[in-house]
Amino acid sequence: MAKLSNLRPLLGAMPARLGTPGPTNERERSALRSKTEPSFKWYNSARWKKLRMSVLVRDRFTCRMCKRIEPNTANLVADHxxxxxxxxxxxxxxxLQTLCRTCHSTAKQKAESSMPKGVWY
Incomplete structure (x- = not known):
C-alpha cells in the first residue's frame, strides 16, 4: 500500500475532471463568445449597421418600452x-424594435431569461 506522501507528486499530473474553468470576467466572456457564436460577427457587419439604423429611424429614435426619445444613437439598441x-x-x-439601453438591459433581459433555452423547431 502506498503512503500518501508518495502520491503527492502524482496529484499535480492528474488531468482536471471538470475541464478548464470558464471566463472570470465580462471581457473574457465576450472574447469567448466572439469566437464561438456566429452572431457576434453579424453584429459587426455593415449590413447589420444599416439595418439597425433603419430600425432606429423607423421608430423615430423612441424606446418602445419607456417611450423616451433618445437623440444619442449610442444609447439605443435594435432589439430582436x-x-x-x-x-x-x-x-x-x-x-426588430428600438429599445433604450436601460430597458434592454433590465426588463427585456429579465423577460428573456425566463424563456426556455435551447433550439426549438
Whole structure:
C-alpha cells in the first residue's frame, strides 16, 4: 500500500475532471463568445449597421418600452423581439424594435431569461 506522501507528486499530473474553468470576467466572456457564436460577427457587419439604423429611424429614435426619445444613437439598441438564438434567418429577417439601453438591459433581459433555452423547431 502506498503512503500518501508518495502520491503527492502524482496529484499535480492528474488531468482536471471538470475541464478548464470558464471566463472570470465580462471581457473574457465576450472574447469567448466572439469566437464561438456566429452572431457576434453579424453584429459587426455593415449590413447589420444599416439595418439597425433603419430600425432606429423607423421608430423615430423612441424606446418602445419607456417611450423616451433618445437623440444619442449610442444609447439605443435594435432589439430582436423574438431572440434569434444564432439562427441567421431569424437574425436578419426577424422583427426588430428600438429599445433604450436601460430597458434592454433590465426588463427585456429579465423577460428573456425566463424563456426556455435551447433550439426549438
Amino acid at each position: 423581439v423574438i431572440p434569434h438564438r444564432n439562427d441567421p434567418v431569424e437574425f436578419w429577417e426577424g422583427k
